[in-house]
Amino acid sequence: MRTREAETAHSQARECALATPRPRTLRNPTSSIPSMPTTISTETLVIDGINITLSWKSGVRAMRIRILSPDAKAVATAPLHTSRSQVIQFLTSRSEWMHRAIKKVKSAPRPAPSTFDDGDTVWLFGLPYKLRLQASPGKKKEIYISGDEIILTLPPTTTAPQRRRLLHEFFKQRLAIALDVYMRDYTAKLQCCPIPYRIMSRRSVWGTFHPATRTIIFNLQLIHVAPAYIQYIVLHEMTHQYVAAHNAAFYRRIAALMPDWRERRRALQQFARTHPII
Numbered sequence: 001m002r003t004r005e006a007e008t009a010h011s012q013a014r015e016c017a018l019a020t021p022r023p024r025t026l027r028n029p030t031s032s033i034p035s036m037p038t039t040i041s042t043e044t045l046v047i048d049g050i051n052i053t054l055s056w057k058s059g060v061r062a063m064r065i066r067i068l069s070p071d072a073k074a075v076a077t078a079p080l081h082t083s084r085s086q087v088i089q090f091l092t093s094r095s096e097w098m099h100r101a102i103k104k105v106k107s108a109p110r111p112a113p114s115t116f117d118d119g120d121t122v123w124l125f126g127l128p129y130k131l132r133l134q135a136s137p138g139k140k141k142e143i144y145i146s147g148d149e150i151i152l153t154l155p156p157t158t159t160a161p162q163r164r165r166l167l168h169e170f171f172k173q174r175l176a177i178a179l180d181v182y183m184r185d186y187t188a189k190l191q192c193c194p195i196p197y198r199i200m201s202r203r204s205v206w207g208t209f210h211p212a213t214r215t216i217i218f219n220l221q222l223i224h225v226a227p228a229y230i231q232y233i234v235l236h237e238m239t240h241q242y243v244a245a246h247n248a249a250f251y252r253r254i255a256a257l258m259p260d261w262r263e264r265r266r267a268l269q270q271f272a273r274t275h276p277i278i
């Protein structure tokens with residue numbers, strides 16, 4: 001049975017999967033949105049043998065510590081008005097919790113990523129496809145979907161990293177089609193200006209909204225999950241243009257356009273835990 005504390009550790013670790021870390025640079029103090037949490041400086045502290053990345057922030061009221069998944073990295077934030085001794089006291093008082101949370105995140109079962117061999121299962125928009133490798137006589141490289149198979153035609157000398165690169169390019173093109181649809185849809189519903197985005201391979205975040213450049217980075221791994229979950233991530237990141245924190249106001253805005261966001265988020269987290277992705 002989980003303790004209440006462990007529950008908190010679990011939910012915080014998972015919540016981090018959707019966190020949008022602020023850039024660790026000094027921001028313009030005359031920013032037009034003074035209430036946005038802004039990192040003023042970052043340092044590393046060692047408390048009870050745990051390396052903690054501490055960010056001093058303006059626009060936050062309370063100290064916070066999180067253990068990020070999947071690397072079990074400890075990150076803390078402290079409001080500017082807090083003294084250093086208060087921060088150390090706070091972190092020391094949470095050291096037992098941190099050790100438990102780190103152990104929990106590290107021991108969480110994670111499926112091995114695909115090596116993209118013939119017969120491997122590759123998930124595309126929440127559906128399984130069998131990967132079929134075919135040798136091409138020349139230098140021809142081709143990928144297409146046929147029924148429930150992804151056919152990859154390559155020269156016989158192609159290595160696993162080359163297969164991965166080719167598949168990633170294919171995933172990127174497919175994911176962009178879905179993202180374009182959802183981005184356009186929510187741009188109209190939110191009546192906002194279009195937000196440029198990029199797709200990158202990330203390890204622990206589905207998406208990141210960068211307020212300074214007003215751009216979004218989406219994780220390439222989204223290609224593997226059902227469209228309903230991609231849609232949630234799009235709305236989640238776009239909502240960060242209005243509210244930086246994951247607070248009640250933030251989720252109220254999401255719920256206004258997606259009443260079942262909570263179920264989608266839960267299902268997405270469950271999918272990521274149980275399926276081999278990139």
Ligand SMILES: [Zn+2]
Pocket residue numbers: 018019020236237240246
């Ligand atoms: Zn977020």
